[in-house]
Amino acid sequence: MDTIKQTPGEKAFEAVNLTLVLLITIILLYPLLFVILASVSDPRRIYDTFLLVWPQGFNLESYKAIFENGDIWIGYRNTILYTTVGTAINVFMTILGAYPLSRRRFYGKNVFTFLFTFTMFFSGGLIPTYLVNQSLGILNSIWVLVLPGAISVFNLIIMRTYFQTQIPVELEESAFVDGCSDWRLLFKIVLPLSMPIIAVMILFYGVGHWNSYFDSLIYMTDRDKFPLQLFLREILIKNSMQDMLGVAVDEQYSQRMMAREGIKYSIVVASSLPLLILYPLLSKFFEKGILVGAIKG
Amino acid sequence: MEIQTARKPSAEGFSRRLAEIGKQLKRNIGLYLIIAPAFFYFVIWHFWPLYGIQIAFKDYMPALGITGSPWVGLEHFTRFFRTFFFWDILRNTLGISVYGLIVGIPAPIILALMFNEIRRKRLRSVVQTISYAPHFISVVVAVGILFFFISPTTGVINGIITRFGGSPIDFMANPSHFWHLFVWSGLWQSIGWSSLIYTAAMAGIPPDQYEAAYIDGASRFRRIWHVTLPGIMPTIMILSIMSIGGVMNVGFEKVLLMQTDMNLAKSEVISTYMYKSGIVEAQYSFSAAVGLFNNVVNFILLILFNAIAKRAGQTSLW
Known part of the structure; x- marks a missing residue:
């Protein structure tokens, strides 16, 4: 050109x-x-x-102010915990779901694929899901944040496509000749070859956990279990609302207002920091994930 | 799909087939063990809730459980349809969504086309990478940043307005701004990321098509119109069907964050109403009915648009 x-x-x-x-x-x-x-x-x-x-x-006054704020530390700690545990479960479960679906010899492949993708288009809805979690007795615990969304069908399809296109059948056959079981084959041979897509999955799921607020809003009742995003919501959204309702303005009040505004900016930066740092380094992986997904809509 | 043979299945053939399936299952037992956890996950968190949908037709009482609660038929649905703001909620839901689609479907395509016309590869990759940075900001932070920008006293947008001699606008106090704020801030977050998919699709167009068009004397615009656009048409169709299928879902987590008592007339949508009646007020059955109505309409729209796309001879989801 x-x-x-x-x-x-x-x-x-x-x-x-x-x-x-x-x-x-x-x-x-x-x-x-x-x-x-x-x-x-x-x-x-x-x-x-x-x-x-x-x-x-x-x-840097406002940064000092937020690091003296106990809530932020609690939020940070919880978010790191939920993100790590949640992402580990996500990736593990997605691999388990995607691998068999990528094998032609897997009888019933279409039935499973249909059942899984159906859930993308029709779900029980908020309340029936809430009741399920209630009957499982996992409300207000880490499990309600990491288990109900353990597999994203969209990511499952990306992963399946990767296995389908990148893991040759011949590789499997030779492993079977050597007496290898499916389980060993997956963990010793297939996964080491799939590190690029696993990295993409870690990123997609990890960002999702780090940024989510709604599940915790519904399910978490103890303040010391709140993730960072819920505290952010209190500071950024609830306070903003009050500001916009316009209260009396005296000199001192506006000073305090200004200081609080500064805190809001630094808290946004502090909460997005991991992503802001990693983002330029990881952008290649994100793009790769999209490319793999785009192969099969 | 396999073509059905007209031959009558003999008893012998049937049992042989069964034996064959049995052999297949046994040989691949490992795969079934591997998929089992994922399968149970879907059963518990996606199919078990489907069973719970029945409470939409019942008066759910926690003490009686889902099965034990009495049936009330369509009572919750008629109550929902008769609430005096039902039409407002429906209008807001469809209005915000359709507005979002009208803006959100073509914009990333246009951006991707523009990126695609940049010749310097390095520059192209830098601007594209910057363009999708907002995608990774959480919805809470995104709404927070939106509030910074539209604040009547300190916001950048009002700063610009006053600079050019206008008077500051209190965007959140006036409900009529809500749809615009929602849709355009959503575009800010999504445009770059969505354009990435189209860029990937454009990369797959064979270069000889461009060369042929060039030799035939096609101008830059004609090449975009006759080569690039048809090349990404399947991707456009798939993504459009998917988003039209989600038309009732709005960006509910974001609506909830942006909602105030002042803009409720324009910001209450089916899902926020469902959230409030179900989670906040604990009217489980009523909320489940609202949710079911939402899901069914959504599902019908998805099937409808998929069928239309199929009819038109374009790509479809199934």
């Missing part, structure tokens, strides 16, 4: 396209950038400028 000679019209097209793309990219990126800049700025001076493009009066 690059060898094709460009007409002036084409050049203009490229210039316009590139400008638009850069503009869109800046608009998409700016909200994140703004929060990072605001979090290290002096809260009183954030709004002095028209658009924040550089920290105003570098200041």
